[in-house]
Amino acid sequence: MKNEEGRNSVGEVGVQTGSPASFVHRWLIFFAIALLALAIRLPQLGGRPMHTDESVNAFLTGKLLAGEGFYYDPQDRHGPGLFVLAEPLVKLLGTKSFSELTETQLRLTPVIVGSATILLLGAGVELFGFTACIVAALLFACAPLPVYYSRYFIQETLFVAATLGLILAGGRMLKTHSVPAAALTGGCAALMLACKETAVIHFFALGVALLAGRIGAPDARPATADAGQKPAGPKTDIPIRKPIFIAAGVFIFTTALLFTWFGRNWQVFAELCRAIPRFAARAAGEGHQKPFGYYFHLLDPLLILSLVAAAGVYAAICDAFSHIRKPGLQLVIYGVVVALIYSAIPYKTPWLALNLWLPLALLCGFGVAALWDLIKNPTGRWGVAIAGGALLATLSAQTKELVFDKPADEKNPYAYAHTSEDLLNLPLRLGELARQHNLSNPRIAVVAADAWPLPWYLRSFSQVGYWQPDQVAGEANFFITTTDVSGKLAERLKDYRPDFFGARPNVLLVLWSPPRTNATAETPPPKPQP
Amino acid sequence: MNKLLLHSLSLVLLSASVALAEDKVPLQTKLPDPLFVGTPVPINLPNLEPQLKKWPEFMVPAGTVNLAKGKKVTASDSDPVVGTLDLVTDGDKAGDEGSWVELGKGKQWVQIDLEKAANISAVVVWHFHSQARAYRDVVVQVSDDPTFSKDVTTIFDNSASGKDRPYIETYLGKLMDAKGVKGRYVRLYSSGNTTNLMNHYIEVEVFGKPAA
Numbered sequence: 001m002k003n004e005e006g007r008n009s010v011g012e013v014g015v016q017t018g019s020p021a022s023f024v025h026r027w028l029i030f031f032a033i034a035l036l037a038l039a040i041r042l043p044q045l046g047g048r049p050m051h052t053d054e055s056v057n058a059f060l061t062g063k064l065l066a067g068e069g070f071y072y073d074p075q076d077r078h079g080p081g082l083f084v085l086a087e088p089l090v091k092l093l094g095t096k097s098f099s100e101l102t103e104t105q106l107r108l109t110p111v112i113v114g115s116a117t118i119l120l121l122g123a124g125v126e127l128f129g130f131t132a133c134i135v136a137a138l139l140f141a142c143a144p145l146p147v148y149y150s151r152y153f154i155q156e157t158l159f160v161a162a163t164l165g166l167i168l169a170g171g172r173m174l175k176t177h178s179v180p181a182a183a184l185t186g187g188c189a190a191l192m193l194a195c196k197e198t199a200v201i202h203f204f205a206l207g208v209a210l211l212a213g214r215i216g217a218p219d220a221r222p223a224t225a226d227a228g229q230k231p232a233g234p235k236t237d238i239p240i241r242k243p244i245f246i247a248a249g250v251f252i253f254t255t256a257l258l259f260t261w262f263g264r265n266w267q268v269f270a271e272l273c274r275a276i277p278r279f280a281a282r283a284a285g286e287g288h289q290k291p292f293g294y295y296f297h298l299l300d301p302l303l304i305l306s307l308v309a310a311a312g313v314y315a316a317i318c319d320a321f322s323h324i325r326k327p328g329l330q331l332v333i334y335g336v337v338v339a340l341i342y343s344a345i346p347y348k349t350p351w352l353a354l355n356l357w358l359p360l361a362l363l364c365g366f367g368v369a370a371l372w373d374l375i376k377n378p379t380g381r382w383g384v385a386i387a388g389g390a391l392l393a394t395l396s397a398q399t400k401e402l403v404f405d406k407p408a409d410e411k412n413p414y415a416y417a418h419t420s421e422d423l424l425n426l427p428l429r430l431g432e433l434a435r436q437h438n439l440s441n442p443r444i445a446v447v448a449a450d451a452w453p454l455p456w457y458l459r460s461f462s463q464v465g466y467w468q469p470d471q472v473a474g475e476a477n478f479f480i481t482t483t484d485v486s487g488k489l490a491e492r493l494k495d496y497r498p499d500f501f502g503a504r505p506n507v508l509l510v511l512w513s514p515p516r517t518n519a520t521a522e523t524p525p526p527k528p529q530p
Numbered sequence: 531m532n533k534l535l536l537h538s539l540s541l542v543l544l545s546a547s548v549a550l551a552e553d554k555v556p557l558q559t560k561l562p563d564p565l566f567v568g569t570p571v572p573i574n575l576p577n578l579e580p581q582l583k584k585w586p587e588f589m590v591p592a593g594t595v596n597l598a599k600g601k602k603v604t605a606s607d608s609d610p611v612v613g614t615l616d617l618v619t620d621g622d623k624a625g626d627e628g629s630w631v632e633l634g635k636g637k638q639w640v641q642i643d644l645e646k647a648a649n650i651s652a653v654v655v656w657h658f659h660s661q662a663r664a665y666r667d668v669v670v671q672v673s674d675d676p677t678f679s680k681d682v683t684t685i686f687d688n689s690a691s692g693k694d695r696p697y698i699e700t701y702l703g704k705l706m707d708a709k710g711v712k713g714r715y716v717r718l719y720s721s722g723n724t725t726n727l728m729n730h731y732i733e734v735e736v737f738g739k740p741a742a
Contacts, residue, residue, distance in 0.1 A: 420726070421726060421727070422723070422724045422725060422727075498695065500664035500696050500724050502664075
């Protein structure tokens with residue numbers, strides 16, 4: 001969509017970046033939104049129970065704190081990307097061991113990364129335009145999906161930040177042939193792979209978008225040229241091969257550095273090869289099968305964002321056919337390819353929707369920019385601004401409900417197979433029982449096929465053993481089992497008192513405590529702490 | 531002589547058994563459809579309530595009926611979070627949205643006024659049966675005193691001080707033997723469940739006969 005002045009339809013509105021003052025204004029705005037995002041993400045960080053995946057990542061962080069390296073497990077884990085940031089951060093906070101870790105300390109990593117993504121969008125103004133980036137930044141700051149998973153100690157938030165970094169750095173590299181941009185491109189790609197193996201899907205989608213953009217709009221001018229913005233820099237005589245080789249070199253070096261955990265584990269490459277069939281099998285579902293449209297419902301249950309994004313898609317296509325803006329069309333292609341691949345894979349979890357949030361938010365930005373450009377009269381623009389404000393208010397209300405009021409509720413679509421709040425009572429009950437039985441350091445035997453997230457919740461007990469149901473459990477003061485344990489253990493537990501605890505929806509654990517002797521029964525309860 | 535005595539004794543016992551059996555009939559109730567989505571939780575441990583596959587055979591005096599149907603219900607939480615208190619005795623045990631009442635967090639009770647004193651044979655309770663969960667500290671008491679401050683008989687108690695065992699909710703409900711205890715009011719306690727801190731009731735049935 002081309003307006004009367006011949007500008008493109010996305011990106012010309014807002015703070016211009018041609019002067020130092022406007023450059024400062026732009027960054028002040030994005031810093032303010034990043035601070036808003038941080039303020040939204042920080043409260044009650046430790047309130048939600050630790051999801052199983054979070055507890056696994058917490059356990060691995062604890063191993064790093066204990067001086068062990070990161071060893072890639074092709075069975076059920078991801079790369080070391082998250083831990084590269086989390087370990088130094090928790091150390092900085094003074095934590096020395098797994099038992100000292102708290103939910104808040106661990107979730108600070110995704111909170112900071114999620115807020116920093118807003119700043120990356122500030123850096124994307126030259127590529128996507130000011131309005132598109134400001135709208136995307138506001139959506140990232142306030143909407144429930146990115147806020148929820150920015151407070152979740154898993155790889156997704158860092159992965160999305162690295163993806164945005166790759167897009168921005170890669171775009172700059174291709175435009176300016178800049179060596180630093182090439183190095184950043186390689187680094188971001190390596191960080192993506194070190195976060196999640198699904199990086200290959202994004203590499204493929206970006207490759208398709210790049211090729212399609214070159215074929216579709218060969219004469220397209222840079223976005224900034226018609227946006228009144230400062231050009232990113234003149235093209236040099238450096239052939240494109242050079243930055244591409246540099247990016248590839250940095251990618252290989254950084255990947256090797258991270259996956260070998262700084263040279264400590266060179267077996268990792270064989271493990272990575274073994275992971276391929278494992279992930280291929282997992283893609284089939286493994287109990288996590290969802291319908292094709294699952295992510296669309298998660299991303300936009302009200303269908304408002306989809307309408308705005310559709311306007312953005314239309315604007316991006318119009319711009320591309322007018323030979324104005326390639327990045328818009330390439331983003332559309334990238335978003336469509338990624339959405340199709342993720343939706344076609346039967347295995348689906350709600351946090352994977354965050355990968356689709358990035359293109360959706362930017363396309364919404366394109367849509368708002370196009371509308372703003374289309375509507376010239378002040379009344380109409382006030383209408384757009386009020387509608388935008390109402391949309392943000394609605395999203396913020398959803399965020400309050402889903403992130404803060406009911407973060408682990410079964411009806412919360414983001415709380416997937418989530419640990420029940422009831423499990424928080426298990427360590428408290430164990431401590432209470434230990435006091436009643438005069439045990440200062442109780443032995444606890446966990447017998448379960450899948451014990452997670454118990455290692456997290458039992459981290460303050462130093463004598464905890466884990467057994468599979470077909471193994472003979474060691475001697476213990478207390479036992480924790482699933483409800484289907486039988487055989488010799490059942491015989492051992494026949495005089496014990498059972499207490500149920502909810503681990504996840506439809507998954508119960510049983511805490512078995514021995515009958516109290518007269519001596520222990522007479523032990524007075526501990527005095528309440530002031 | 532001894533043989534004759536033994537035969538006579540056997541005959542007396544048999545006659546008594548037949549006479550007693552004539553007064554007893556199996557307790558029947560209309561069960562809801564199972565709502566479990568996914569794999570039911572298996573129970574294989576000796577100290578846990580076995581998971582029932584069918585409605586248990588439980589004999590009650592002939593003429594026993596559900597005295598709670600449509601009776602007034604009061605509760606410790608007079609303003610339920612979800613639903614209304616009349617759902618507890620409305621006869622709907624389906625277990626889906628709209629068929630249960632949710633009371634607030636922590637220890638809560640509901641109380642049914644049978645309007646007249648009755649000899650109660652059994653209480654059957656459905657807390658929530660659309661997923662595997664157990665309710666904590668379930669205590670059921672009967673009394674003629676609406677405040678339950680005197681003459682209270684406890685018919686079920688799986689709290690820490692009780693002798694009954696924890697159990698997992700199913701569509702079969704939980705049948706509790708009241709052993710013919712006499713009383714007008716039935717009060718049921720719970721303290722949250724294994725999923726959240728809330729307390730739910732789909733239906734409570736009180737089987738008995740009006741006291742003479």
